[in-house]
Structures are given as structure tokens and as C-alpha cells.
Amino acid sequence: MTAETWGGVVAGRSAGKGQIDRLMERASRALEATSYFEAERVALSALQRAHAASDFEGMTRILLPLQEARRQKRQLAVDAGRQVLVVSTPRGRAEPGCYLFQPPMIGADARAFRQTADAREVPVLVITREPLTREAKWPIVAVNGAVSVRTRVDPPWPLQRVEASITKDRVDGVSLGPPPVSWFESAAEALGDAAIARLKAGEPAAWQVDDLMGYLDCHPDHEKLHQRLADACRDAIGQPLPEGRRHRPLVDDPFSF
Numbered sequence: 001m002t003a004e005t006w007g008g009v010v011a012g013r014s015a016g017k018g019q020i021d022r023l024m025e026r027a028s029r030a031l032e033a034t035s036y037f038e039a040e041r042v043a044l045s046a047l048q049r050a051h052a053a054s055d056f057e058g059m060t061r062i063l064l065p066l067q068e069a070r071r072q073k074r075q076l077a078v079d080a081g082r083q084v085l086v087v088s089t090p091r092g093r094a095e096p097g098c099y100l101f102q103p104p105m106i107g108a109d110a111r112a113f114r115q116t117a118d119a120r121e122v123p124v125l126v127i128t129r130e131p132l133t134r135e136a137k138w139p140i141v142a143v144n145g146a147v148s149v150r151t152r153v154d155p156p157w158p159l160q161r162v163e164a165s166i167t168k169d170r171v172d173g174v175s176l177g178p179p180p181v182s183w184f185e186s187a188a189e190a191l192g193d194a195a196i197a198r199l200k201a202g203e204p205a206a207w208q209v210d211d212l213m214g215y216l217d218c219h220p221d222h223e224k225l226h227q228r229l230a231d232a233c234r235d236a237i238g239q240p241l242p243e244g245r246r247h248r249p250l251v252d253d254p255f256s257f
Contacts, residue, residue, distance in 0.1 A: 134161065142218040
């Protein structure tokens, strides 16, 4: 490698790091001003840039303000005191609150709704459930188009299985109403915990970082996912990047509902 080429690499890396540092300064100022949506947007942009550059040390610094911005947004959604059951495409402007998407709505619908709410700076906590299982559990899911996270949780009430219903637990046209706030919070926690449980302990830390970035993109409302990603980034610092292709795809689904 010539000195000229080497100089270009160093300059490129320095410029990239400087850009990430400037984004982090903006995110910190937004957080101090309680502009949580702006803080999240800027911190997420910095995180994605640092991940693309395999700047694991930078990622650890970015994750704390990102986690805090999202925590504040989630608390605003919970404190709004509004729980909504979504069974068709939402119309009109979303209001702050907790939203449960259920069949015929799917995880992709819920993701689109959350993204629109974020763009309009409306704090929402969104959970998607699938039909009741024969074990009387509600499967819940979060997706991003390439990765999915799933687990099963107890419904907020005792339910009878109804085969004729699209949700398998009610007669079509008769709504059970939205769950209480406590159910939304416990379901969000269970979904993030399930994502963390999917990590393979023996894999290179850089691969765990990749997986956790995907899981966090699916389900940003889980503090321990941010913390576990920060741990994986710290583990990856100083390690050589793994060579070759992964022995398993990033997209996998351990559940079948």
C-alpha cells in the first residue's frame, strides 16, 4: 500500500469519526433540551455510522443517550393513559399511548405505524400479537423486513380458544378491548428478553453486535437490548473482525405459530 493510499484511509476514518462526534454533540444537546425524538434520530444515525465503520468504542458511547431518549419516549406513551386495540389500518393522526395490533394486522403494519408516529413526534408503545395458541398464549412479534423477534406471553385475561375467529380467541366482530398498561410494559420486556436469549454465546462479538443491531431495530423499546449491545461492542473492541461468511443466516425464526 502506498503512502498516498494509506493517507486516504486515515483521512477517511478521521473524517468519519469527526462526523460521528458532531452527531453525538447534537444528540446530547437535544436530550438536554428534552427534544427526545430529535435526540433519538441523531443518536441512531451516529450509531448506524459507527456500526458501518466497525467503530465499536464509538457505539458504546452512543448507546447510552439513545437508550435514554427512547426511555423518555416510552414513558410519555405510557403516561398518556391511552390504550388502543388496532384491528384495521389506522386513519388520522396517532395520539400518544399504547397500541396493540392484532389479526388481521401484522408486525409490518405495526412497524409502519410506529415509524409514522416517530416522524410526527408522537410517543407510542406498540405491540403486535398473533392468534391465540392451543396453550392459551399470545405470540407477540416485532419485525424490520429482514429480521423478526418473537415470543409467547400470557394474555391479559383468561381466554377461550375460538377456532372460527381470526384471532382464535373471540367471535369475529366482538372486541375484547385493549389490555392494561401493565400488560404492554411486561410484553415489551418479554419480547426484548427473547431477542437477547437468541444470541449464540460462542460467536464472535462482532457477529453478536450485528444480531443485536437487527433486534434493536425490530424492537427499540427495550433498555436491556441497548445494554447488551453495549456489552457486545465492548467485547468486540480490539478483536480482529471475523473472516468469511457467517455459518448461519441473520434471518431465522425459532417459533412457528
